[in-house]
Amino acid sequence: MTKHQPGHGLSLWLAACVVALFVASLWHGESSIAGLQAVQDSLAGRHTAGAIILEQLRLPRALLGIVVGGVLGLSGATLQGYMRNPLADPGILGVSGGAALGAVCVFYTGLMQLSLAALPLGGLIGAFAAVALLMLLVGDGGVLVLLLAGAALSGFTAALTALTLNLVPSPYASFEIMHWLMGSLTDRAFTDVAICLPGAVLGIILMLTTGRALDALTLGEEVAASMGFMLTGWRGVQMRVVLGTALAVGSCVAVSGAIGFVGLVVPHLLRGLTGYQPSRLLWPSFWGGAALLLVADNIVRMTASGPELQLGVLTALVGSPVFFHRVLKLRKDGA
Amino acid sequence: MTSLHASDVSLSLSGQHILRSVSLSVQKGTVLGLIGPNGAGKSTLLRLLAGLKMPDAGELRLGDQNLFAAPAHWRARQIAFMPQEVVRPPPMTVRHVAALGRLAHGESGGVAYTHPKVTEALQKTGLSESADRPAHRLSGGELARLALCRMLCVDAPILLADEPVAALDPAHALMVMSLFRQAARMDGKTVVIVLHDLALAARFCDKLVLMQNGAVRAHGEPEQVLAEPLVRDVYHVSTQRIGRVPVPWDLCS
Numbered sequence: 001m002t003k004h005q006p007g008h009g010l011s012l013w014l015a016a017c018v019v020a021l022f023v024a025s026l027w028h029g030e031s032s033i034a035g036l037q038a039v040q041d042s043l044a045g046r047h048t049a050g051a052i053i054l055e056q057l058r059l060p061r062a063l064l065g066i067v068v069g070g071v072l073g074l075s076g077a078t079l080q081g082y083m084r085n086p087l088a089d090p091g092i093l094g095v096s097g098g099a100a101l102g103a104v105c106v107f108y109t110g111l112m113q114l115s116l117a118a119l120p121l122g123g124l125i126g127a128f129a130a131v132a133l134l135m136l137l138v139g140d141g142g143v144l145v146l147l148l149a150g151a152a153l154s155g156f157t158a159a160l161t162a163l164t165l166n167l168v169p170s171p172y173a174s175f176e177i178m179h180w181l182m183g184s185l186t187d188r189a190f191t192d193v194a195i196c197l198p199g200a201v202l203g204i205i206l207m208l209t210t211g212r213a214l215d216a217l218t219l220g221e222e223v224a225a226s227m228g229f230m231l232t233g234w235r236g237v238q239m240r241v242v243l244g245t246a247l248a249v250g251s252c253v254a255v256s257g258a259i260g261f262v263g264l265v266v267p268h269l270l271r272g273l274t275g276y277q278p279s280r281l282l283w284p285s286f287w288g289g290a291a292l293l294l295v296a297d298n299i300v301r302m303t304a305s306g307p308e309l310q311l312g313v314l315t316a317l318v319g320s321p322v323f324f325h326r327v328l329k330l331r332k333d334g335a
Numbered sequence: 336m337t338s339l340h341a342s343d344v345s346l347s348l349s350g351q352h353i354l355r356s357v358s359l360s361v362q363k364g365t366v367l368g369l370i371g372p373n374g375a376g377k378s379t380l381l382r383l384l385a386g387l388k389m390p391d392a393g394e395l396r397l398g399d400q401n402l403f404a405a406p407a408h409w410r411a412r413q414i415a416f417m418p419q420e421v422v423r424p425p426p427m428t429v430r431h432v433a434a435l436g437r438l439a440h441g442e443s444g445g446v447a448y449t450h451p452k453v454t455e456a457l458q459k460t461g462l463s464e465s466a467d468r469p470a471h472r473l474s475g476g477e478l479a480r481l482a483l484c485r486m487l488c489v490d491a492p493i494l495l496a497d498e499p500v501a502a503l504d505p506a507h508a509l510m511v512m513s514l515f516r517q518a519a520r521m522d523g524k525t526v527v528i529v530l531h532d533l534a535l536a537a538r539f540c541d542k543l544v545l546m547q548n549g550a551v552r553a554h555g556e557p558e559q560v561l562a563e564p565l566v567r568d569v570y571h572v573s574t575q576r577i578g579r580v581p582v583p584w585d586l587c588s
Binding site for chain 1: 417438
């Protein structure tokens with residue numbers, strides 16, 4: 001008998017990497033601070049420059065890196081498992097598009113001037129509106145209905161976002177919108193963490209409850225249903241997958257902007273290490289996504305002396321070659 | 336307890352009658368073959384028996400228990416189902432795919448992987464040697480055996496299979512049918528199989544139900560159900576007997 005396929009070991013290893021990267025994110029930044037001294041000041045409640053930079057800038061940024069990266073990785077693994085399609089990506093549901101539209105509307109209407117929280121809140125409202133519309137569209141429908149509803153919603157929100165860009169009166173605002181759409185964790189504060197966290201945590205919990213059903217679905221929908229898994233309906237697996245990914249991704253995109261490829265690439269890279277069993281891929285994808293985004297954010301910060309590279313651009317630059325490699329491998333395998 | 340009954344079951348889809356007042360009983364330790372031309376309602380009836388679809392009218396019972404009044408997780412442990420199209424599994428090992436059958440009992444991971452029923456099912460289906468091979472590289476015959484193996488891992492008293500030998504060569508078809516019969520004879524399983532091959536139906540099934548246009552046309556021993564006039568009328572083919580087995584021979588003019 002062969003050894004049981006790894007999953008927990010990989011998760012632990014990746015979680016350790018995330019902890020190391022998290023610490024590196026706190027230590028490393030544009031301003032040079034004495035790390036240990038800043039931690040001591042912070043714990044003692046002393047408002048030194050180092051403690052303020054650590055508490056107000058680096059800590060929320062690193063925490064968001066873990067949450068956003070983790071959510072994107074986990075959502076990708078969940079959707080790919082549910083749709084039995086390795087090309088499924090969190091953006092496929094159109095909820096990211098809803099979040100982007102909500103944030104763009106905040107830019108357009110000038111609500112951003114009222115509060116720093118207006119932008120992520122606008123994104124969150126856009127994401128939740130998209131979730132509600134998606135739920136109404138999908139109802140009791142299956143995977144195909146979900147795919148079509150997601151495509152329709154993506155197209156619609158992209159069109160409205162383009163329309164807003166088209167109508168925006170100031171070129172500066174247009175530039176700001178484009179910049180935001182590329183995704184970033186720069187200058188995020190604890191307000192952003194607070195806005196993102198409830199939806200993200202609820203979504204993560206919902207996604208993590210789907211593991212066994214995703215395993216059963218590898219045998220086909222009828223076999224999964226015959227093994228006692230309710231697939232559609234309000235209490236079904238599809239509802240937990242859609243609501244979980246939509247809530248979590250929507251909440252994250254609302255504060256970080258659109259960050260592509262993490263949800264697509266991370267499950268791809270880890271699938272072989274988890275024995276191709278969808279349930280074993282969930283936690284490793286969460287930690288893998290968090291690690292990838294923390295690495296990418298650290299690279300962004302290292303290059304911050306020139307024009308700042310946006311996080312979404314970097315993840316796309318890293319993610320695309322992985323897919324080129326995949327294409328070449330598929331050709332070689334004769335698929 | 337492990338006998339399966341359908342009483343006056345009817346179903347319509349989009350205004351079309353798919354099943355009309357179908358009644359049948361399958362006893363423990365026997366193999367029932369559902370036969371009939373394409374579109375007769377065999378696969379739909381099997382899905383109803385599996386609890387995957389509710390009838391518009393009539394009752395389905397497992398022993399004394401109404402199938403749809405019972406919770407889904409209870410049904411999942413009583414009935415193992417093999418669909419018409421077996422999905423090619425992802426690149427997991429054969430043992431991992433077989434162990435997925437234990438999900439019906441809420442078991443996964445190491446508990447399922449090392450479960451004695453999984454080892455036993457791999458042995459019974461002759462897949463012990465292939466347990467560590469990637470399942471997606473199996474041949475059609477091996478995949479059919481793996482699907483049966485996964486059913487046996489559920490350890491359910493009822494096995495339902497929709498055309499399990501449709502894509503198999505004669506050797507593999509005989510092997511898979513023998514395994515179903517063995518499950519009924521040796522382990523006391525109640526087996527219902529949808530079949531198109533009348534020769535296999537005659538050879539391996541204890542009882543046959545011949546369906547036509549959503550209704551039961553005949554029900555009984557293979558010799559009675561596969562009588563020449565009945566087969567000619569339902570399938571529009573003539574048959575020739577080779578030994579005890581009737582074989583479709585020619586189209587009726």
